[in-house]
Amino acid sequence: MITIKVPCSSANIGPGFDVVGLSLSIWLTLQVNIVTTTTTTDTTPPPHTLNCNITYEGEGASHVPLAADANLITRTALYVLKCHGQRTFPRTTHVHIVNPIPLGRGLGSSGAAVVAGVLLANSVSKLGLSKDRMMDYCLMIERHPDNVMAAMMGGFVGSYLRELDPADMERKEIPLAEVLPEPAGGINTGLRPPEPPLGIGHYIKFGWAKEVKAVAIIPDFEVSTATAREVLPEVYSKKDMACLSPITGTSGIFNLQRLAVLTTALTRSPPDAELIFQAMQDKVHQPYRKHLIPGLPEILASVTPQSHPGLLGICLSGAGPTILALATHNFEHIAEMIMARFKQEGITCRYELLEPAYEGAQVIES
Structure with missing residues (x-):
């Protein structure tokens, strides 16, 4: 066996x-x-x-x-x-x-x-x-x-x-x-x-702070990887790939900047919620997939460490439609808020509290 x-x-x-x-x-x-x-x-x-x-x-x-x-x-x-x-x-x-x-x-x-x-x-x-x-x-x-x-x-x-x-x-x-x-x-x-x-x-392998768990909010509909990739542009514009610094006026690569911070920020204990939340922002795939997942932009914008203590960051899991929220506590409340927002779109969900x-x-x- x-x-x-x-x-x-x-x-x-x-x-x-x-x-x-x-x-x-x-x-x-x-x-x-x-x-x-x-x-x-x-x-x-x-x-x-x-x-x-x-x-x-x-x-x-x-x-x-x-x-x-x-x-x-x-x-x-x-x-x-x-x-x-x-x-x-x-x-x-x-x-x-x-x-x-x-x-x-x-x-x-x-x-x-x-x-x-x-x-x-x-x-x-x-x-x-x-x-x-x-x-x-x-x-x-x-x-x-x-x-x-x-x-x-x-x-x-x-x-x-x-x-x-x-x-x-x-x-x-x-x-x-x-x-x-x-x-x-x-x-x-x-x-x-x-x-x-x-x-x-x-x-x-990157490190992972022991306090951090993942809340997976799983809607009751599927999004195929092929469909999710079809909505992505074949070529990204400079505007998509870069952000403008209000201080220096110079451009930097938006996702690369944040990824460089995120992989270290998630190793540190206690986790810095504001640092991680901003480091989990994305301009490469989530904006293009919002039409496949009703309520996605509102969820990503409204669930923050300020509104939901314990939250560190939130993102689309893979091609979606699952939402992944990284948090240190208050897991059920975070999940229930996201499920309630999906319910406004007529979508039922369940959630799982997961660890690496x-x-x-x-x-x-x-």
């Missing part, structure tokens, strides 16, 4: 668009049982697609596919297995998925699934891959490192993709369909998948 646990994650954290991610304490769990003895012969057809039986409970249970070549977790695992010359799961593998992470809400559900799939392949076939090497496989599927890096490594994480050398550059834009092809009939799907280059992504998942993804064998 193998248990795989992967935390959810929140990307961007205000000014850190596509740069920082925070793992949080809602855990996707896989309970994996490999039957090593069987009375069937090698010529007996496997009882389940690609030798894998999937059962599922939790978020999305009514519509998440349970075929091994269709479920994101097992498709990811099959990609890794095929890169190592294995076309199927060991006979017979049972994967029970328990998923409390809301789907399409900006809490890294797909990133957690990709990480879980890579860990699943590494575990069932004893590939001996390090977390760093497993991240290369994750980044072939999830091309933005913020969610998957936080989910794999844990904590508050900054990451970047390295510039590839000329040989690797030929493979840099491999179509995702070549990595995770649509199911087309069993073991011949994706016959020769591309292996990832070494060391695609790099990261650093410092250890990241885990594999437990028993």
Whole structure:
């Protein structure tokens, strides 16, 4: 029996668009049982697609596919297995998925699934891959490192993709369909998948003050990452990217200024609420996504450390629609105020009080 646990994650954290991610304490769990003895012969057809039986409970249970070549977790695992010359799961593998992470809400559900799939392949076939090497496989599927890096490594994480050398550059834009092809009939799907280059992504873990917790206010509707990215401009103007100092008259890069402060401000105890609140402002993605999330501008503007003692900062979690509020106390009041504002738009919500998942993804064998 193998248990795989992967935390959810929140990307961007205000000014850190596509740069920082925070793992949080809602855990996707896989309970994996490999039957090593069987009375069937090698010529007996496997009882389940690609030798894998999937059962599922939790978020999305009514519509998440349970075929091994269709479920994101097992498709990811099959990609890794095929890169190592294995076309199927060991006979017979049972994967029970328990998923409390809301789907399409900006809490890294797909990133957690990709990480879980890579860990699943590494575990069932004893590939001996390090977390760093497993991240290369994750980044072939999830091309933005913020969610998957936080989910794999844990904590508050900054990451970047390295510039590839000329040989690797030929493979840099491999179509995702070549990595995770649509199911087309069993073991011949994706016959020769591309292996990832070494060391695609790099990261650093930032500190985190022990007092700081995250309140996730989760609306009851989804915003797909693809839709949220479509509303972003292809090119940002100088006005979008810069701010004008009233003192010096010189321009500075708005998000970079704040991110440089935020990554240190969140490590200090006691936290400086005014410093963190201002450092969590953003001009790169939140202003463009306000039409996808009714009430977003009003919420971001009206919930402040002055109006809600205990609050440190507030932002859209990933692509949304979840709102992430960092705070040291008064958690329920902060959540209820934001939920009340959403209710004015006819939107119901729930909230979760979360802490950083410092250890990241885990594999437990028993």
